[in-house]
Amino acid sequence: MNEFGLKAKDATISDLGIKHFADAYWNLSPAELVEETIIRGEGMLTDTGALSVDTGKFTGRSPKDKFIVCDETTEKTVWWGDINIKFDTAKFDALYQRVTAYLQGKTLYVRDAYACADPEYRLNIRVVTESPWQNLFAHNLFLRPTKEEILKGIRADWSIICAPGFEADPKTDGTRQSNFAVLNFTKKVILIGGTGYTGEIKKGIFSVLNYVLPHDKQVLSMHCSANIGKQNDTAIFFGLSGTGKTTLSADPNRGLIGDDEHGWAENSIFNFEGGCYAKCVNLSKEKEPQIFNAIRFGALVENTEFYEGTTRVDYENISKTENTRAAYPINYIENAVEPSVAGIPKNIFFLTCDAFGVLPPISRLDAGQAMYHFISGYTAKVAGTEVGITEPTTTFSACFGKAFLPLHPTRYAELLGSKLRKHKVNVWLVNTGWSGGSYGVGSRMKLAFTRAMITAAINGELQKVNFEIMPVFGLAMPASCPGVPSEILNPRNTWMDKNDYDAKASSLAASFIKNFAQYAEFASEEILNAAPKIAINA
Numbered sequence: 001m002n003e004f005g006l007k008a009k010d011a012t013i014s015d016l017g018i019k020h021f022a023d024a025y026w027n028l029s030p031a032e033l034v035e036e037t038i039i040r041g042e043g044m045l046t047d048t049g050a051l052s053v054d055t056g057k058f059t060g061r062s063p064k065d066k067f068i069v070c071d072e073t074t075e076k077t078v079w080w081g082d083i084n085i086k087f088d089t090a091k092f093d094a095l096y097q098r099v100t101a102y103l104q105g106k107t108l109y110v111r112d113a114y115a116c117a118d119p120e121y122r123l124n125i126r127v128v129t130e131s132p133w134q135n136l137f138a139h140n141l142f143l144r145p146t147k148e149e150i151l152k153g154i155r156a157d158w159s160i161i162c163a164p165g166f167e168a169d170p171k172t173d174g175t176r177q178s179n180f181a182v183l184n185f186t187k188k189v190i191l192i193g194g195t196g197y198t199g200e201i202k203k204g205i206f207s208v209l210n211y212v213l214p215h216d217k218q219v220l221s222m223h224c225s226a227n228i229g230k231q232n233d234t235a236i237f238f239g240l241s242g243t244g245k246t247t248l249s250a251d252p253n254r255g256l257i258g259d260d261e262h263g264w265a266e267n268s269i270f271n272f273e274g275g276c277y278a279k280c281v282n283l284s285k286e287k288e289p290q291i292f293n294a295i296r297f298g299a300l301v302e303n304t305e306f307y308e309g310t311t312r313v314d315y316e317n318i319s320k321t322e323n324t325r326a327a328y329p330i331n332y333i334e335n336a337v338e339p340s341v342a343g344i345p346k347n348i349f350f351l352t353c354d355a356f357g358v359l360p361p362i363s364r365l366d367a368g369q370a371m372y373h374f375i376s377g378y379t380a381k382v383a384g385t386e387v388g389i390t391e392p393t394t395t396f397s398a399c400f401g402k403a404f405l406p407l408h409p410t411r412y413a414e415l416l417g418s419k420l421r422k423h424k425v426n427v428w429l430v431n432t433g434w435s436g437g438s439y440g441v442g443s444r445m446k447l448a449f450t451r452a453m454i455t456a457a458i459n460g461e462l463q464k465v466n467f468e469i470m471p472v473f474g475l476a477m478p479a480s481c482p483g484v485p486s487e488i489l490n491p492r493n494t495w496m497d498k499n500d501y502d503a504k505a506s507s508l509a510a511s512f513i514k515n516f517a518q519y520a521e522f523a524s525e526e527i528l529n530a531a532p533k534i535a536i537n538a
């Protein structure tokens with residue numbers, strides 16, 4: 001039971017009840033963690049020097065296996081249901097014992113990190129991982145304390161124990177299956193087992209902050225990316241997975257604040273994290289140079305494949321998963337802003353990947369529409385690889401991040417609403433999805449066009465053009481936009497068969513209305529009036 005590395009003299013993981021481990025390495029450098037990973041046969045270097053690993057059976061999060069301990073702290077505050085699944089206190093204690101017992105005799109990796117770039121909200125985190133590359137992930141994604149701070153000793157506000165090799169037994173452990181991520185708000189511990197998917201680590205802390213910040217500090221926590229221009233004009237980009245938060249926030253002409261999780265306090269916004277977690281599918285140097293170039297020594301690439309006989313990553317190969325990822329510290333993006341704090345946003349973009357091809361590539365929202373679309377949190381998923389299935393499915397995830405919200409969505413919506421009333425903010429809905437028809441017929445919006453539309457919105461160029469109102473959804477669509485062919489701005493124009501378009505628009509509108517019913521009782525007249533209008537046929 002030796003504890004080595006960079007740590008305060010008396011710092012020990014015995015405090016966490018972890019005993020009889022082999023060795024614990026504290027705060028190893030990226031180079032040391034890379035070396036450890038390679039020695040253990042758990043990864044290899046790519047030709048650009050990034051560390052390539054497989055996360056194992058799980059290549060994505062497992063929302064059905066995310067639990068929150070239901071006790072005095074959480075019972076009356078958490079929004080219980082299938083997003084926040086109850087876990088019994090005694091079961092948690094027993095599972096904790098079993099996980100720590102499992103770690104006996106193992107080499108462990110310990111990391112001191114923190115979340116929230118604004119010092120007022122700093123949350124210190126201690127991460128104990130079974131594998132060195134998970135520790136590298138924590139190093140890259142969270143904020144990094146200085147050597148001096150670590151040597152002085154940092155009291156962890158929250159701890160994460162990550163044991164991918166531990167398999168739970170649902171019968172005794174109270175889990176659904178062998179993997180789990182359990183949050184305990186009283187003990188301030190996140191216990192992760194049975195899965196090596198690193199995203200569970202970052203989204204675990206995101207869920208914690210989505211509780212702590214709005215509940216205790218009146219700060220709005222947001223599933224969004226953020227960047228800032230030379231005029232100090234902040235823009236934020238909300239959106240569900242795959243809609244473009246990471247891609248669109250990396251803009252050579254603007255400073256990157258963060259790619260996924262932010263807080264909105266009284267006078268500023270701040271990043272929760274110290275790194276990015278980018279999707280890599282079809283990544284190319286030409287289309288996304290900043291992200292491509294960030295995948296170098298110190299970065300972690302997950303579940304990708306190499307071109308045969310080389311160590312060059314083939315980003316088009318998604319045979320392990322479509323969710324291939326790269327994790328790198330934020331300063332690997334050239335114009336990242338550190339500390340990642342900025343002023344109140346001037347522009348808010350709601351990103352949606354509408355695979356039905358119905359929503360306009362960009363539209364301006366009024367106050368009621370902004371709230372309506374925030375609460376709806378719409379995107380679409382394209383069908384998997386099953387032959388013959390081409391119809392996309394709708395996803396409605398409140399606040400563009402329902403899966404990570406421990407409190408009722410209206411808590412976040414109220415906070416956003418009051419901020420929108422207080423500050424003059426332009427709100428835009430951006431469809432990064434299909435144009436010219438639904439998935440299967442049309443094609444995905446060109447990234448260069450989406451970028452041009454966002455630039456025009458930010459520069460104020462879209463304030464000068466005419467708008468037309470899209471029927472049914474009532475969205476204001478610009479008639480022209482620099483750098484974008486005008487004919488694509490109204491999606492109906494891009495469809496061969498206008499009747500098909502109208503039918504698809506009505507059915508999407510009906511899905512919005514059906515989904516919103518669950519929130520209608522909480523919504524004001526102004527928000528309800530922003531709903532799409534369709535003639536309901538029985």
Ligand code: ATP
Pocket residue numbers: 239240241242243244245246247248259260277278279280281282288432433444445446447448450
């Ligand atoms: P997550 O929450 O899972 O991190 P995200 O919102 O950050 O998701 P991105 O990583 O930015 O999503 O993924 C968007 C993907 O869509 C990228 O692979 C990008 O190359 C691709 N893409 C294609 N066309 C567009 C477009 N017009 N706008 C934005 N992204 C596009």
Ligand code: MN
Pocket residue numbers: 245246247259260277278279
């Ligand atoms: Mn992202």
